[in-house]
Amino acid sequence: xxxxxxxxxxxxxxxxxxxxxxxxxxxxxxxxxxxxxxxxxxxxxxxxxxxxxxxxxxxxxxxxxxxxxxxxxxxxxxxxxxxxxxxxxxxxxxxxxxxxxxxxxxxxxxxxxxxxxxxxxxxxxxxxxxxxxxxxxxxxxxxxxxxxxxxxxxxxxxxxxxxxxxxxxxxxxxxxxxxxxxxxxxxxxxxxxxxxxxxxxxxxxxxxxxxxxxxxxxxxxxxxxxxxxxxxxxxxxxxxxxxxxxxxxxxxxxxxxxxxxxxxxxxxxxxxxxxxxxxxxxxxxxxxxxxxxxxxxxxxxxxxxxxxxxxxxxxxxxxxxxxxxxxxxxxxxxxxxxxxxxxxxxxxxxxxxxxxxxxxxxxxxxxxxxxxxxxxxxxxxxxxxxxxxxxxxxxxxxxxxxxx
Amino acid sequence: xxxxxxxxxxxxxxxxxxxxxxxxxxxxxxxxxxxxxxxxxxxxxxxxxxxxxxxxxxxxxxxxxxxxxxxxxxxxxxxxxxxxxxxxxxxxxxxxxxxxxxxxxxxxxxxxxxxxxxxxxxxxxxxxxxxxxxxxxxxxxxxxxxxxxxxxxxxxxxxxxxxxxxxxxxxxxxxxxxxxxxxxxxxxxxxxxxxxxxxxxxxxxxxxxxxxxxxxxxxxxxxxxxxxxxxxxxxxxxxxxxxxxxxxxxxxxxxxxxxxxxxxxxxxxxxxxxxxxxxxxxxxxxxxxxxxxxxxxxxxxxxxxxxxxxxxxxxxxxxxxxxxxxxxxxxxxxxxxxxxxxxxxxxxxxxxxxxxxxxxxxxxxxxxxxxxxxxxxxxxxxxxxxxxxxxxxxxxxxxxxxxx
Numbered sequence: 001x002x003x004x005x006x007x008x009x010x011x012x013x014x015x016x017x018x019x020x021x022x023x024x025x026x027x028x029x030x031x032x033x034x035x036x037x038x039x040x041x042x043x044x045x046x047x048x049x050x051x052x053x054x055x056x057x058x059x060x061x062x063x064x065x066x067x068x069x070x071x072x073x074x075x076x077x078x079x080x081x082x083x084x085x086x087x088x089x090x091x092x093x094x095x096x097x098x099x100x101x102x103x104x105x106x107x108x109x110x111x112x113x114x115x116x117x118x119x120x121x122x123x124x125x126x127x128x129x130x131x132x133x134x135x136x137x138x139x140x141x142x143x144x145x146x147x148x149x150x151x152x153x154x155x156x157x158x159x160x161x162x163x164x165x166x167x168x169x170x171x172x173x174x175x176x177x178x179x180x181x182x183x184x185x186x187x188x189x190x191x192x193x194x195x196x197x198x199x200x201x202x203x204x205x206x207x208x209x210x211x212x213x214x215x216x217x218x219x220x221x222x223x224x225x226x227x228x229x230x231x232x233x234x235x236x237x238x239x240x241x242x243x244x245x246x247x248x249x250x251x252x253x254x255x256x257x258x259x260x261x262x263x264x265x266x267x268x269x270x271x272x273x274x275x276x277x278x279x280x281x282x283x284x285x286x287x288x289x290x291x292x293x294x295x296x297x298x299x300x301x302x303x304x305x306x307x308x309x310x311x312x313x314x315x316x317x318x319x320x321x322x323x324x325x326x327x328x329x330x331x332x333x334x335x336x337x338x339x340x341x342x343x344x345x346x347x348x349x350x351x352x353x354x355x356x357x358x359x360x361x362x363x364x365x366x367x368x369x370x371x372x373x374x375x376x377x378x379x380x381x382x383x384x385x386x387x388x389x390x391x392x393x394x395x396x397x398x399x400x401x402x403x404x
Numbered sequence: 405x406x407x408x409x410x411x412x413x414x415x416x417x418x419x420x421x422x423x424x425x426x427x428x429x430x431x432x433x434x435x436x437x438x439x440x441x442x443x444x445x446x447x448x449x450x451x452x453x454x455x456x457x458x459x460x461x462x463x464x465x466x467x468x469x470x471x472x473x474x475x476x477x478x479x480x481x482x483x484x485x486x487x488x489x490x491x492x493x494x495x496x497x498x499x500x501x502x503x504x505x506x507x508x509x510x511x512x513x514x515x516x517x518x519x520x521x522x523x524x525x526x527x528x529x530x531x532x533x534x535x536x537x538x539x540x541x542x543x544x545x546x547x548x549x550x551x552x553x554x555x556x557x558x559x560x561x562x563x564x565x566x567x568x569x570x571x572x573x574x575x576x577x578x579x580x581x582x583x584x585x586x587x588x589x590x591x592x593x594x595x596x597x598x599x600x601x602x603x604x605x606x607x608x609x610x611x612x613x614x615x616x617x618x619x620x621x622x623x624x625x626x627x628x629x630x631x632x633x634x635x636x637x638x639x640x641x642x643x644x645x646x647x648x649x650x651x652x653x654x655x656x657x658x659x660x661x662x663x664x665x666x667x668x669x670x671x672x673x674x675x676x677x678x679x680x681x682x683x684x685x686x687x688x689x690x691x692x693x694x695x696x697x698x699x700x701x702x703x704x705x706x707x708x709x710x711x712x713x714x715x716x717x718x719x720x721x722x723x724x725x726x727x728x729x730x731x732x733x734x735x736x737x738x739x740x741x742x743x744x745x746x747x748x749x750x751x752x753x754x755x756x757x758x759x760x761x762x763x764x765x766x767x768x769x770x771x772x773x774x775x776x777x778x779x780x781x782x783x784x785x786x787x788x789x790x791x792x793x794x795x796x797x798x799x800x801x802x803x804x805x806x807x808x
Contacts, residue, residue, distance in 0.1 A: 068803070
C-alpha cells in the first residue's frame with residue numbers, strides 16, 4: 001500500500017498548514033529552437049515567472065518514467081500525487097471524462113468510431129470519411145434518439161469530435177472485459193464483441209445487440225453507416241484527494257478533460273471559466289473554502305501540438321501576464337509547472353522532463369529565470385512527478401516528521 | 405510484471421521508427437586525476453564525442469543502484485533494458501557465457517577452481533598455486549578427455565583462465581540447487597555437494613561422483629590435484645529483446661562474455677571482429693537487417709583495471725577515432741556510454757555513475773564536451789541504467805503515448 005498511497009501511509013499529516021495553488025501550463029516543456037538553442041519557455045518574456053523563480057526552489061519533473069510520453073490523464077494524475085503507473089485510466093473512461101460525462105462507479109465506457117461498411121458488411125473506412133464535427137454530431141444525435149436501452153441498463157451516447165463518440169453503459173453487474181469490435185483495419189467486417197472474462201458475457205451480448213441496432217438505424221447513411229467500439233473500461237473512483245492529503249481541493253479549468261481528471265480524485269470542479277483571464281480571476285472567489293487550487297491553462301499545449309514555436313511562446317507569455325492575479329491571493333505555496341512537454345518541433349506530447357517551480361518561505365533558489373536550463377540546475381533536481389504533492393505538502397507545513 | 409518488463413506492459417510500441425546504435429565503452433567512467441582534477445574521459449582528446457555531445461542530451465547513469473559495482477553481466481543487462489536486480493544471472497552461467505559456451509534452457513553450470521589438497525584430503529591451496537593459462541588449460545584438457553559422462557547427461561568442461569574453469573551439465577531433470585564444494589578456506593577438506601532442494605538430489609550425487617573421479621584422474625599432479633565447484637546456476641532464456649522492444653538486435657563484440665550476455669536476451673551475436681576497427685567497420689554490414697546494434701569496446705575497462713590512467717585515456721581516444729565510422733551509417737539514435745565505471749585509480753569495476761550521451765533529433769543539449777562533469781549537468785539527470793532502453797525507444801519514435 002505504501003507505494004500506492006505514498007506519502008499517506010508513510011507520514012502523518014498535520015492538522016493545519018498553508019494553502020497550495022498549482023498552476024499547470026499544459027505541455028509547457030519544449031525543445032531548443034535550432035537557431036537560438038533556447039526553448040519556447042526560454043524565449044518567452046516572462047517577467048512574473050522569473051520574479052517567482054528568483055525566490056523559488058526549481059527542478060525538472062519526469063512525468064511518468066524516463067522515456068514515457070503521457071496523455072493528459074496520467075500526466076495530471078501524477079501532479080495530483082497518484083502514481084500513474086499504478087492508477088490507470090481506461091481509454092473509454094478517459095474519453096467519457098473528456099466530453100464532460102459524470103460517471104458513477106461501475107459504469108462501463110467505450111470509445112466509438114463512426115465507420116463505413118460496404119454491402120457485404122466489410123469496413124471500407126474506419127472513420128466514415130472523417131465527418132465534420134457538425135456532421136458527426138448529427139449522426140450521433142440521431143442514434144442517441146432512436147437507440148432503445150436494454151432492460152435495466154442506461155445507455156449514454158455522446159459525440160466527441162469528428163467521427164469519434166463515447167458510449168457509457170450504466171447498470172448492475174456490467175463488466176468492461178469486452179473485446180474491441182474495431183479490427184483496426186479495413187476490408188474485414190467489424191469484430192463481434194468478445195467476452196474476455198466469464199462475468200462479461202451479458203455485457204458483451206448487450207454491446208453486440210446495440211451495435212447491430214445501430215447498423216439498422218444508420219442504414220440510410222451514405223458514409224457513417226456503422227459504429228466500431230474499443231477501449232471498454234470501468235469507472236472506479238480513486239482514493240479521495242481530500243482524504244489522502246487533508247486538502248479540500250478544486251479545479252478551475254476550462255475544458256472537460258481536466259475537470260474530469262480532477263473529479264476522478266474527488267476534487268470539486270468549478271464551472272468552467274470562458275477565458276484564461278477567467279481562470280485566474282476565479283481563484284480569488286471562494287479561495288478560503290479550499291486548501292488546494294488547481295488552475296489549468298491549455299493553450300501552451302495546443303500551440304505546441306500545432307507545431308508553432310512563436311505561438312507557443314505567446315501562449316506562455318499570456319499565462320505569465322496572469323501570474324499577478326494568482327499572486328493576489330497570496331498563496332502559501334505556489335507551484336508552476338506542466339503535466340508533460342509538448343515541444344512545438346515535436347508537435348505532440350513528449351517524454352522530456354518538465355520545468356517546475358515551488359515558491360514558499362522554505363526554498364533554496366538557484367536562478368533568476370524560469371526555464372529548462374535554469375530548472376535543470378535547481379535544488380529539486382530531476383524527480384518523478386508523482387512526488388510533487390509530497391513536496392507541496394511539506395512546503396505548506398502539512399507533513400509530520402517521519403519517525404521519531 | 406509491470407516493473408519486470410517495464411516499459412513493455414505500460415505503453416504500446418509503434419510499428420515503425422528509427423534505428424538505434426548503442427556504443428558501449430566498457431568501464432568508461434573514471435575518477436579525477438589527483439593533479440588535474442579531471443577524469444580519464446575528461447583528459448582524453450575526443451573531438452568526435454565532443455561533436456556529438458554538443459547536439460545530444462546528456463546524463464549520468466547509475467549502473468544498478470547507488471553504491472553497487474556491477475559485473476559485466478548485470479551491467480549490460482541494465483543497458484539492454486533488463487532490470488539487473490530482477491534478472492539475475494547465476495555465476496556459473498555467466499562464466500559459461502564468458503568462455504563462449506552456448507547454453508540451452510535447463511543446462512546447469514558451475515565455476516570450477518583447480519586446487520591443491522594434501523595427503524589427508526585437506527585443501528592447502530584453493531588456486532593450485534595459480535597456474536599459468538597454459539598449465540591450467542593442460543590440466544583441464546586432461547580432465548575433459550578422461551572424465552566419463554554419467555548416463556543421460558552431457559558434461560562439458562572448459563578452461564577459463566589460470567586456475568579457473570567452467571562445468572556445464574546438460575540433461576533432463578537437472579537442478580542448480582546444489583551447494584558449493586569450495587569451503588572458501590584452507591586446511592579443511594572440500595565440502596560434499598549439498599542437496600539444497602529435494603529435486604536436486606540426483607544432480608548433487610552426480611556432481612559428487614564427478615569431483616571424486618576428478619581427484620582420481622589428477623592424483624599424479626603435484627599442484628592441481630583437486631577441483632572445487634561453486635555458483636551452480638541453471639540457464640534460462642530471458643524474455644526476448646526483440647519481443648519486448650520490437651527491435652531485431654545484434655551484438656558486434658570481440659569477447660565471448662559480451663556476445664554471451666547479448667545472446668541471453670536473444671540478440672544475434674555477429675562473428676567476433678579481430679580488432680576494434682573491425683567492430684566499427686562491421687556496423688555498416690547488414691545494417692538494414694537490424695533495428696538495434698550493440699557495439700562493444702573492451703580496452704577502456706582493461707586499462708582501468710590495469711590502473712594505468714594514461715593508457716585508459718589512450719583507449720578512450722582510440723574509440724573516439726572510430727566514431728566517424730559509426731556515424732557513417734547515420735543512426736537515427738546513437739547512444740554512447742559504459743556499463744559501469746572502472747577508474748584507473750580504483751583498478752576495478754566501481755559503483756560511480758557513468759556518463760551517457762543520446763544523439764537524436766529530439767535532444768536538449770547542454771554542453772560542448774563529453775565527460776563526467778558535463779554529463780552531470782545534462783538534461784537526462786541521473787537515472788538508473790535500466791531506463792536507458794525506454795529513452796532509446798522514445799528518441800527512435802517507437803513508443804506510443806501512455807494513456808490518452
